[in-house]
Amino acid sequence: xxxxxxxxxxxxxxxxxxxxxxxxxxxxxxxxxxxxxxxxxxxxxxxxxxxxxxxxxxxxxxxxxxxxxxxxxxxxxxxxxxxxxxxxxxxxxxxxxxxxxxxxxxxxxxxxxxxxxxxxxxxxxxxxxxxxxxxxxxxxxxxxxxxxxxxxxxxxxxxxxxxxxxxxxxxxxxxxxxxxxxxxxxxxxxxxxxxxxxxxxxxxxxxxxxxxxxxxxxxxxxxxxxxxxxxxxxxxxxxxxxxxxxxxxxxxxxxxxxxxxxxxxxxxxxxxxxxxxxxxxxxxxxxxxxxxxxxxxxxxxxxxxxxxxxxxxxxxxxxxxxxxxxxxxxxxxxxxxxxxxxxxxxxxxxxxxxxxxxxxxxxxxxxxxxxxxxxxxxxxxxxxxxxxxxxxxxxxxxxxxxxxxxxxxxxxxxxxxxxxxxxxxxxxxxxxxxxxxxxxxxxxxxxxxxxxxxxxxxxxxxxxxxxxxxxxxxxxxxxxxxxxxxx
Amino acid sequence: xxxxxxxxxxxxxxxxxxxxxxxxxxxxxxxxxxxxxxxxxxxxxxxxxxxxxxxxxxxxxxxxxxxxxxxxxxxxxxxxxxxxxxxxxxxxxxxxxxxxxxxxxxxxxxxxxxxxxxxxxxxxxxxxxxxxxxxxxxxxxxxxxxxxxxxxxxxxxxxxxxxxxxxxxxxxxxxxxxxxxxxxxxxxxxxxxxxxxxxxxxxxxxxxxxxxxxxxxxxxxxxxxxxxxxxxxxxxxxxxxxxxxxxxxxxxxxxxxxxxxxxxxxxxxxxxxxxxxxxxxxxxxxxxxxxxxxxxxxxxxxxxxxxxxxxxxxxxxxxxxxxxxxxxxxxxxxxxxxxxxxxxxxxxxxxxxxxxxxxxxxxxxxxxxxxxxxxxxx
Numbered sequence: 001x002x003x004x005x006x007x008x009x010x011x012x013x014x015x016x017x018x019x020x021x022x023x024x025x026x027x028x029x030x031x032x033x034x035x036x037x038x039x040x041x042x043x044x045x046x047x048x049x050x051x052x053x054x055x056x057x058x059x060x061x062x063x064x065x066x067x068x069x070x071x072x073x074x075x076x077x078x079x080x081x082x083x084x085x086x087x088x089x090x091x092x093x094x095x096x097x098x099x100x101x102x103x104x105x106x107x108x109x110x111x112x113x114x115x116x117x118x119x120x121x122x123x124x125x126x127x128x129x130x131x132x133x134x135x136x137x138x139x140x141x142x143x144x145x146x147x148x149x150x151x152x153x154x155x156x157x158x159x160x161x162x163x164x165x166x167x168x169x170x171x172x173x174x175x176x177x178x179x180x181x182x183x184x185x186x187x188x189x190x191x192x193x194x195x196x197x198x199x200x201x202x203x204x205x206x207x208x209x210x211x212x213x214x215x216x217x218x219x220x221x222x223x224x225x226x227x228x229x230x231x232x233x234x235x236x237x238x239x240x241x242x243x244x245x246x247x248x249x250x251x252x253x254x255x256x257x258x259x260x261x262x263x264x265x266x267x268x269x270x271x272x273x274x275x276x277x278x279x280x281x282x283x284x285x286x287x288x289x290x291x292x293x294x295x296x297x298x299x300x301x302x303x304x305x306x307x308x309x310x311x312x313x314x315x316x317x318x319x320x321x322x323x324x325x326x327x328x329x330x331x332x333x334x335x336x337x338x339x340x341x342x343x344x345x346x347x348x349x350x351x352x353x354x355x356x357x358x359x360x361x362x363x364x365x366x367x368x369x370x371x372x373x374x375x376x377x378x379x380x381x382x383x384x385x386x387x388x389x390x391x392x393x394x395x396x397x398x399x400x401x402x403x404x405x406x407x408x409x410x411x412x413x414x415x416x417x418x419x420x421x422x423x424x425x426x427x428x429x430x431x432x433x434x435x436x437x438x439x440x441x442x443x444x445x446x447x448x449x450x451x452x453x454x455x456x457x458x459x460x461x462x463x464x465x466x467x468x469x470x471x472x473x474x475x476x477x478x479x480x481x482x483x484x485x486x487x
Numbered sequence: 488x489x490x491x492x493x494x495x496x497x498x499x500x501x502x503x504x505x506x507x508x509x510x511x512x513x514x515x516x517x518x519x520x521x522x523x524x525x526x527x528x529x530x531x532x533x534x535x536x537x538x539x540x541x542x543x544x545x546x547x548x549x550x551x552x553x554x555x556x557x558x559x560x561x562x563x564x565x566x567x568x569x570x571x572x573x574x575x576x577x578x579x580x581x582x583x584x585x586x587x588x589x590x591x592x593x594x595x596x597x598x599x600x601x602x603x604x605x606x607x608x609x610x611x612x613x614x615x616x617x618x619x620x621x622x623x624x625x626x627x628x629x630x631x632x633x634x635x636x637x638x639x640x641x642x643x644x645x646x647x648x649x650x651x652x653x654x655x656x657x658x659x660x661x662x663x664x665x666x667x668x669x670x671x672x673x674x675x676x677x678x679x680x681x682x683x684x685x686x687x688x689x690x691x692x693x694x695x696x697x698x699x700x701x702x703x704x705x706x707x708x709x710x711x712x713x714x715x716x717x718x719x720x721x722x723x724x725x726x727x728x729x730x731x732x733x734x735x736x737x738x739x740x741x742x743x744x745x746x747x748x749x750x751x752x753x754x755x756x757x758x759x760x761x762x763x764x765x766x767x768x769x770x771x772x773x774x775x776x777x778x779x780x781x782x783x784x785x786x787x788x789x790x791x792x793x794x795x796x797x798x799x800x801x802x803x804x805x806x807x808x809x810x811x812x813x814x815x816x817x818x819x820x821x822x823x824x825x826x827x828x829x830x831x832x833x834x835x836x837x838x839x840x841x842x843x844x845x846x847x848x849x850x851x852x853x854x855x856x857x858x859x860x861x862x863x864x865x
Contacts (some may be wrong), residue, residue: 005858005859005860006860007857007858007859007860008860009743009859009860009861010860011740011741012701012740012741012742012743012860012861013739013740013741013742013757013759014740014742014864016740017757017758017759018758018761018762113758113760115755115757115758118753118755119752119753119755120702120744120751120752120753120754120755120784120786121702121742121744121753121755121757122742122744122863122864122865123742123757123864124757124758128758130758130761137761139758285755286753286755347731359561359630360731362730362731363561363563363730364555364561365561366555366559366560366561367559368559368560368637368638368641369559369560369561372637380524380636380646380648381523381648381649382649384523387523390530390629390630390633391629391630391633393731397709397780398709398710398778398780400780400781429756429780429781429782429783430756430760430781430782431760431779431780431781431782434709434778434779434780435764435778435779436775436776436777436778436779437708437764437767437768437774437775437776437777437778437779438764438768438775438776440760440761440764440779441761441762441764441765441768441775442758442761442762442764442765443765445761445762445765449739449740449762452739452740453723453738453739453740453762453766454723454738454739454740455720455723455724455725455738456703456725456738456813457701457703457741457787457789457793457813459789459792459793460793461792461793461794462540462792462793462794462812462813462814463540463793464540465539465540465587465591466540466541466542466544466842467591468587469842473587477587480579480580480583481580481583481584
């Protein structure tokens with residue numbers, strides 16, 4: 001077969017990508033106080049500014065614990081999208097100020113990926129952020145992007161955590177203060193640092209019963225002032241204790257059992273042990289980040305076109321080491337909770353199977369497999385959560401690891417006898433929010449994309465059966481299947 | 488060669504399979520990897536195992552159904568494939584390939600729209616028809632790579648991760664040792680199966696291996712209801728439904744990149760995820776509401792004709808080089824066998840693999856990449 005090369009590989013990307021629908025000097029992701037302030041500042045400096053916020057998210061997404069750990073304790077009110085949208089506006093008066101200043105605002109719009117040229121990719125015509133609402137996805141070009149994505153809830157596993165009513169403090173606060181859409185009445189709170197204390201006080205303000213706080217360490221961890229206010233409200237803090245299990249019924253949690261033997265009636269268990277800066281977008285774009293326990297975990301370091309503000313850039317540093325605190329909780333829970341405690345809810349991975357590096361239940365476990373474990377894997381090199389998740393599926397589910405990512409890393413560190421910081425961060429991938437295929441789909445792709453599309457590399461000699469090489473079939477095959485890089 | 492020592496450079500699926508086959512023959516094997524086994528293209532692909540164009544095809548087909556038992560670990564191998572045509576042109580192309588399979592005695596069945604919908608519950612009536620390959624199949628790349636690695640260890644082999652190979656020691660026309668930054672590993676023979684880094688490593692031995700690397704992308708959805716046959720693709724996508732139910736698919740434009748001796752600097756995915764999602768939503772419309780939960784990219788090295796390279800050098804004469812040119816995962820049970828044969832017996836025992844030899848590039852022009860347009864974007 002005579003091949004005449006054209007010097008161009010039509011099947012390679014280059015000039016065929018979908019263009020951005022709009023371009024802004026500055027795109028701000030997250031319309032909390034920090035995001036609004038950043039948007040206003042950029043606008044006042046003369047920039048064109050787009051401010052996006054995924055809230056209010058759909059009821060279905062809240063069910064997947066996006067963006068916070070709602071634990072199924074939303075009322076039906078969260079199904080009413082117009083009411084939810086209004087609630088966002090009402091709770092953030094500064095949004096109106098930003099709009100009046102000329103900031104373009106899109107609510108109910110998530111940013112699911114940030115893309116720019118760098119190592120391994122030079123084919124992007126511009127820096128873009130992928131956006132999506134309930135109808136479709138699109139790309140927006142930017143000169144600079146400011147991430148104000150806040151912090152998400154740290155979830156903790158114990159027997160019975162995988163039922164409605166176990167939720168995060170951030171989610172509870174959002175349901176109470178923004179949406180007035182919390183379905184519980186009586187709350188047990190895990191943790192006693194400021195997050196837990198503030199959550200308890202907010203719950204009381206909203207007329208809820210706080211059944212108590214549970215603290216793994218010997219004394220309350222938060223500021224003395226908040227502890228005193230809790231005491232004045234008659235709320236007990238159970239110190240040197242953790243939860244052993246949550247019992248429940250059809251509607252979820254009904255009671256919690258502590259290591260002290262106490263059984264505490266409650267319909268909600270609020271995990272208020274910590275918040276984790278939401279760095280999904282930064283990590284998915286391979287942006288630089290570093291671990292800082294005093295600021296809540298991994299935080300972005302920032303780069304030329306990308307900056308982070310607010311909790312996304314790190315929690316306020318009060319000298320308290322959040323990572324050490326979390327590790328104390330996970331260590332204590334792992335010592336009292338049975339090995340068959342589910343760690344990854346989406347994929348039904350138990351702690352025993354995680355530490356055993358065992359495959360999911362739909363696969364067989366022959367003797368050689370059963371003999372493998374994290375211990376044998378560590379003989380080959382340090383623990384890596386991405387390798388573990390490929391084998392166990394922990395973190396591979398529809399919640400995209402929001403519920404178990406941090407716990408898996410902590411358990412690996414504990415089992416390996418290594419500091420938390422030696423365990424690499426399990427990779428985040430775009431889309432950083434679960435997006436229906438038909439929403440993510442590019443229904444207006446350029447015709448050149450279709451023309452260039454090949455199932456693989458478009459190399460005609462690659463798929464000619466070896467028996468056919470040098471026969472007329474070889475040319476016939478090329479004519480039928482390829483247009484790629486040859487004439 | 489029992490009792491001798493073979494060092495394998497590269498713990499991808501090809502190097503690990505070769506190591507496993509050699510260990511089965513009593514050879515003392517050490518696999519050196521720059522990071523973690525299967526971290527690059529070996530663990531980032533579509534899992535297809537139906538490479539009918541290869542001289543290794545028959546061995547691939549013979550071995551896959553046995554691999555779980557042979558390795559002792561699950562690979563998630565599943566048999567057969569169905570390709571669905573979503574355009575008239577694809578329908579013409581897929582039937583053309585089906586006809587070719589018939590003449591090569593590969594069992595195939597052409598399906599009409601109704602038959603496609605019966606066989607593929609997530610398909611719709613928007614297709615033109617399909618072709619059912621009653622051969623081939625697919626497996627879980629990540630699980631399979633680890634299975635090879637563990638099986639190799641069970642046979643006494645050694646895997647040393649986080650140890651990139653930096654060079655070789657030679658004497659008397661042979662490689663006598665393989666060097667990393669921290670140690671030197673003496674050997675009787677070497678297998679270089681280091682993917683995109685092969686040209687850099689082989690240049691140290693004065694051997695030119697023509698390879699160009701490119702980045703390609705995939706997406707995966709949340710689990711869908713299990714289909715009776717998971718190996719469903721077509722519409723110019725490759726992919727599969729995993730045993731968990733997730734739909735993992737790739738295809739479309741690649742990007743040529745330069746890879747230095749340390750390997751791919753990064754494996755970023757791009758908004759191409761949207762174009763993949765569109766095609767997958769068309770291919771399996773009854774799954775179009777399912778969430779896409781990840782996308783990723785991998786870096787694949789390609790030879791000038793897209794066919795693998797498996798050859799034993801004439802000088803140094805104890806080196807086997809193996810690059811699978813983008814079809815390595817599926818062929819791995821057979822490529823490892825072939826490499827084992829070249830190392831021990833100097834010839835492949837089960838197939839004529841001369842077409843995979845380096846001599847085919849003897850007349851290759853120096854500017855072969857430029858001719859093909861296989862150049863990074865400036």
